[in-house]
Amino acid sequence: MNNTLKKTEERICLNEKQESGFFLEVKRLPSATEWTDTVQGTEVMIILDGSIYISFDFTLNKELHADDMILLAPGTHIKAESPNGGSILVLQIRENFRLCSCFSLNQLKAVTVEDEGKPALLTVKPVLQTYIQGLLPHLQGSLLCGEYMKLKAEEFLLLLRAYYTKEELAAFFYPILHESSSFTEFILQNYRKVKKVNEFAQLYACSLSNFDKKFKKAFGISAYKWMKGKKMELIYHEINTTNKPFGQIAEEQGFLSLSQFTDFCKKNLGDSPGKIRRGISQSMNGEIDG
Incomplete structure (x- = not known):
């Protein structure tokens, strides 16, 4: 109709x-x-x-x-x-x-x-x-x-x-469930565009100290900790839902080398990128499978 x-x-x-x-x-x-x-x-x-x-x-x-x-x-x-x-x-x-x-x-x-x-x-x-x-x-x-x-x-x-x-x-x-404001809207719309907190502060045209205070008031945690969590989520998603080479993912996420990227995955995601992609790592399954 x-x-x-x-x-x-x-x-x-x-x-x-x-x-x-x-x-x-x-x-x-x-x-x-x-x-x-x-x-x-x-x-x-x-x-x-x-x-x-x-x-x-x-x-x-x-x-x-x-x-x-x-x-x-x-x-x-x-x-x-x-x-x-x-x-x-x-x-x-x-x-x-x-x-x-x-x-x-x-x-x-x-x-x-x-x-x-x-x-x-x-x-x-x-x-x-x-x-x-x-x-x-x-x-x-x-x-x-x-x-x-x-x-x-x-x-x-x-x-x-x-x-x-x-x-x-x-x-x-x-x-x-965070403090709704134009600031949080800015954060959620732009956090994929930056790799570091100081880049985010520059994008917002704000000093690093003021940006972090404003961020913690809005989200309850530091900007560094929040962005690291989002980075972990995105890397895990990219490893498991795309066929991108690990070197490409590492470069896109701002790592200086593949070995640095691998160390990050082992420390924060429980295993190497290769084992995570092949489903060998079981360390996070209880949380990830939902």
Whole structure:
């Protein structure tokens, strides 16, 4: 079913959609295909049908089925495969969003989260299934109206707040539970562009000491420790989900030599790059497989 907007109106709606900060779309993965992407903003992915194997950070080949819902933080590199085909509803959420007018994400920080290293997953409840059934015909009809997407995204967040416990929501949104601000948005959008903390401070046009203070206030840890963790995630992802030579990965990640890269992997990931890629190393399996 197609909408009746004229082409000029569709372009206006497309611009409104981009400016609203919310965007909903259905991605279809044909059988035996691979999809790689870098998440630009916070994304919620809901499996509509079929099964999807997704890899990101320290998570490898996590199998997701219909009615599984996962949250991905900005900057996350993902690789998804579907052996028999499947489709995904993707909801892109703007920065500084609220679950409802009187409940912000910051209020979830006080809730204890168990298994913090595991993927942020929820199961779609019947009330959300009804929501999705009403939404899909409009997306399939190419309704690009920014106001419509904003309203439907806000409805989705409100349904999460109303029908899921605070414990469930805290675990789901854990990857993005930091002090929301233009600074954190800058960090999440740009950390892949730099290799060292001083480069990040220069990019932000700030002294190194002030940058680190601002960073620790926003994220709760030092910029060095946070960036090292992100570097470990990316290297592990690159080793296991690409066929890149180790020398190329080492160069892209700022190592001066392959031996330095190998030493980093042994110290921080538990084994050499070759053994990690071949699946010989078992030292991190309990955490990585999720």
